[in-house]
Amino acid sequence: xxxxxxxxxxKSFQPDFYKKPTQVLKNVSFVIPQGKFIGLIGxxxxxxxxxxxxxxxxxxxxxxxIQFGDNxxxxxxxxxxxxLPERPFFQEFLTGMEFLKLHWDLSGTKKDNFEHRAAEVxxxxxxxxxxDKKLKDxxxxxxxxxxxxxxxxxxxxxxxxxxxxxxxxxDGRILIKDILKDLKKTHIxxxxxxxxxxxxxxxxEELIVIHQxxxxxxxxxxxxxxxxxxxxxxxxxxKGQFEVNYNV
Amino acid sequence: MIRLMxxxxxxxxxxxxxxxxxxxxxxxxxxxxxxxxxxFTEQQRLVVDFGLAGIEIxxxxxxxxxxTHSLAKEIERKTILVLLARPIPRWKILVGYFGSLAILNFxxxxxxxxxxxxxxxxxxxxxxxxxxxxxxVIYLKSLVIGSIGLxxxxxARPMFAFVLSITVWLMSYSIIEVxxxxxxxxxxxxxxxxxxxxxxxxxxxxxxxxxxxxxxxLINPSDLxxxxxxxxxxxxxxxxxxxxxxxxxxxx
Ligand SMILES: Nc1ncnc2c1ncn2[C@@H]1O[C@H](COP(=O)(O)OP(=O)(O)OP(=O)(O)O)[C@@H](O)[C@H]1O
Ligand SMILES: [Mg+2]
Numbered sequence: 001x002x003x004x005x006x007x008x009x010x011k012s013f014q015p016d017f018y019k020k021p022t023q024v025l026k027n028v029s030f031v032i033p034q035g036k037f038i039g040l041i042g043x044x045x046x047x048x049x050x051x052x053x054x055x056x057x058x059x060x061x062x063x064x065x066i067q068f069g070d071n072x073x074x075x076x077x078x079x080x081x082x083x084l085p086e087r088p089f090f091q092e093f094l095t096g097m098e099f100l101k102l103h104w105d106l107s108g109t110k111k112d113n114f115e116h117r118a119a120e121v122x123x124x125x126x127x128x129x130x131x132d133k134k135l136k137d138x139x140x141x142x143x144x145x146x147x148x149x150x151x152x153x154x155x156x157x158x159x160x161x162x163x164x165x166x167x168x169x170x171d172g173r174i175l176i177k178d179i180l181k182d183l184k185k186t187h188i189x190x191x192x193x194x195x196x197x198x199x200x201x202x203x204x205e206e207l208i209v210i211h212q213x214x215x216x217x218x219x220x221x222x223x224x225x226x227x228x229x230x231x232x233x234x235x236x237x238x239k240g241q242f243e244v245n246y247n248v
Numbered sequence: 249m250i251r252l253m254x255x256x257x258x259x260x261x262x263x264x265x266x267x268x269x270x271x272x273x274x275x276x277x278x279x280x281x282x283x284x285x286x287x288f289t290e291q292q293r294l295v296v297d298f299g300l301a302g303i304e305i306x307x308x309x310x311x312x313x314x315x316t317h318s319l320a321k322e323i324e325r326k327t328i329l330v331l332l333a334r335p336i337p338r339w340k341i342l343v344g345y346f347g348s349l350a351i352l353n354f355x356x357x358x359x360x361x362x363x364x365x366x367x368x369x370x371x372x373x374x375x376x377x378x379x380x381x382x383x384x385v386i387y388l389k390s391l392v393i394g395s396i397g398l399x400x401x402x403x404a405r406p407m408f409a410f411v412l413s414i415t416v417w418l419m420s421y422s423i424i425e426v427x428x429x430x431x432x433x434x435x436x437x438x439x440x441x442x443x444x445x446x447x448x449x450x451x452x453x454x455x456x457x458x459x460x461x462x463x464x465x466l467i468n469p470s471d472l473x474x475x476x477x478x479x480x481x482x483x484x485x486x487x488x489x490x491x492x493x494x495x496x497x498x499x500x
Contacts, residue, residue, distance in 0.1 A: 013500070056333050059498040075335050083333035089326040106334035150330065160333075 001069075003158055003189055004032040009054055009064030011047075024050050025061070026213040032158075032191060037184060039204035039221070040193035041235070046210045048193040049086050052162055056083060079108060082151030086162040088143035092136035096127060096146050099135060100153050107154030121149040124179055140167045148176060159183070161192040165199060177203070201231035209238065269313075270356055273306030277364045292368065299364040300382060306360060307353050307390035308417050314349050315397030316409035323499055332499065339491035342398060346487060349394045357387045381472060385455055388479040392450050393417045395486035402493045419445070420452040450482050 007029050014021035025047050032038055040048050053059045055066060057074060068077040090099060100118045111117070122128045125145040130138065138146065144167045151159055164180075165173050173196075180203055183190065194200050200207070200221075207224050209217035216238070217224055221231065228234040280298030319342070322328040331341060361383045365371070371379065397413035404412065423445045430438035455475035 053500070058329065058332060059500055060496070075337060078333065078335035081333065083330060085326065085329045087326065090330065091327050103330070103334065106331065106336060108335055147330075 001034050002031045003034050003069060004055065005067040006030050006051075006055070007065050007067075009051075009061040009066065011050060011054060011059065011061050024213050025054070028064070028210065028213070028215045030208045030215055030218040032189065033206065034189055035187050036206045037180075037190045037204040038192070038206040038208060039200035040191060040208045040210065041195075041197065041200060042210035043239075044195075047213045048210055049162055051210065052160060052191075052193065055160065080157040082154065082156035082159045084147045084151045084159075084161045084164055086166075088140070088147040088167070090135050090143065090147065090150075093134065095134055096122070096131045096138075096149075099146060100150060103150050103153050109154045111155070117153060117155075121152050124152070125149045126175060141169060141172050144168055145172065145175075148179070157188060159188060159190045159192075161190065163193055163195070165194060165196055173199075197231045197235055201225075209235075211239075211242065269306050269309050270359065273302050273356075273360055274363060276302035276306075277360060277367070280364075280367070295364070295367050296379075299367070300386065303357070303360045303364065303383070304386045304389065307356060307386060308393050308414075310353055310356060311349060311390040311394035312397050312410050312413045312417070314352065315345070315394040316401040316413060317406050318345050318348070319398065320401045320406040320409070328499060338494050342402075342487065342490055342494055345398060346391075346395060346483075349398075350391060353387060353390050353394070357383060357390075385472075385475050385479075388476070389417075389420075389450075389452055392479050392482045392486075395483045395490070396450075399486045399490040399493070402490050402497060416449060417452075420450040421456065422453075423449055423451070424453045451478065454478070 009025055009028050010023065011025040012021040012023045028047070028051055040051070042048055050059070054061050056078075068074060091102075094102065097118060100121070101114065104114050104117070118131075119128070122131055125148055127142060127145055127149065130142060135143065135146065144164075148161075148164060151161065164176055168176065177199060180190065180192075184203070190204075192200075192204070205221055207217060207219065207221050208215060209224070224238075225231055225234045228237065277299045280295050280302065283294050283298060319328075322331075328341075332338070361379075365376075365379065368375075368379075393413055393416060396416050397409060400409040400412050423442070426445065427438065427442040430441060435441070455471060455478075
């Protein structure tokens with residue numbers, strides 16, 4: 001079953017009314033099958049974050065449709081997700097624990113063992129020692145990690161992670177990778193965007209490749225790699241089709 | 249929603265701005281006492297008039313500042329993204345902000361009203377009841393302005409929204425004077441303009457009970473009922489409109 005079905009979405013931004021709108025998403029279609037790890041890759045400015053924002057209805061596509069489950073309502077869909085934004089900006093006047101409590105309550109989960117669950121996710125991201133510290137005293141890597149704890153707190157079935165490894169030191173990166181590997185043993189679905197192709201190669205069996213606002217590939221990772229030994233090489237070859245242009 | 253309300257309230261309670269306004273208003277109330285003691289015959293009058301005016305100004309400033317900066321700041325700092333990803337409809341987030349404002353201003357109103365009440369010499373029962381009603385109406389007015397501020401802040405920048413909602417507050421008292429001048433100056437269509445102005449601004453001048461004279465005799469119950477209905481109507485209408493606009497707002 002597919003959790004999300006995105007068909008032909010387009011999105012333009014118009015920073016000021018007198019400026020010409022720029023089309024950021026030209027034609028993006030993909031499906032997210034249940035229980036899979038899906039990597040969302042593409043160069044800077046390809047439209048990965050914009051796609052995720054459309055998915056979560058922070059912004060609304062100009063054209064195209066997004067279908068959740070079998071015609072689930074959007075609120076119903078959101079009951080089962082965890083989301084980590086691209087940049088970890090959270091209410092900084094809360095402590096780590098209060099922050100998790102807020103999201104626990106907002107998630108509307110029926111379970112009532114918050115203390116236990118909070119201890120569990122804090123242990124997972126190695127922040128137990130900082131749980132009573134205010135978020136404004138957290139370092140960037142700690143914020144990223146509490147963000148991941150926040151996305152996991154309410155037992156999500158579907159995780160949306162926008163660059164979960166950014167801002168982390170090598171240890172942090174390994175930590176997150178291990179958490180994701182553990183999650184892989186459960187039935188969770190994960191959509192993650194990343195620039196770290198080795199990580200994607202290791203974790204994701206499905207791929208969505210976006211380039212200049214168009215979705216070029218949506219299918220299994222081995223299929224994309226076909227004739228190449230690593231994802232990196234396959235991606236390089238894919239990019240080779242285009243005039244490589246780093247003006248973005 | 250309740251949880252969100254409480255979190256926001258806590259943050260704003262810690263905020264310096266709130267404390268400063270409250271402190272200034274407190275000084276103002278004390279100052280009115282000082283003024284009152286200067287002219288002995290008019291003492292009660294001055295204390296009450298200045299004190300109540302001070303309370304209204306303080307509450308309205310808190311309301312304007314909070315309503316136009318809370319949501320807007322949260323959007324600007326992108327802290328709202330993780331909240332929007334949670335299974336709550338957007339209008340509940342708005343109502344959460346309104347709720348925190350209601351709690352904050354309630355606390356401010358209680359503190360200021362009690363302080364002022366201590367300065368009033370030998371208030372009788374009727375005066376006390378009227379005094380309480382006057383405070384409640386001032387509180388309601390601040391909430392009306394707060395809901396309008398929230399509505400404006402959905403579509404405008406914080407500073408602009410702040411100025412605009414203060415303007416709405418001033419206009420809500422002065423449309424009657426505007427009408428008076430228009431009639432004096434024999435401006436054409438003054439009636440139509442006045443009808444238009446009364447439609448887009450609340451009509452606080454109709455329940456301006458912040459003066460000693462009013463409080464000495466009982467407030468007319470039907471006036472009071474009208475004040476309540478008028479305020480709730482404005483709050484509901486602003487919040488409804490704000491929700492509609494916020495539902496389709498793009499948060500980039
Ligand atoms: N609010 C906005 N107004 C105007 N342009 C925007 C806006 N948001 C994004 N863009 C543009 O859309 C394009 C895609 O942005 P997006 O953030 O989706 O890229 P991305 O694939 O996530 O890149 P990165 O890997 O750097 O995170 C960029 O060229 C960016 O300039
Ligand atoms: Mg991005």
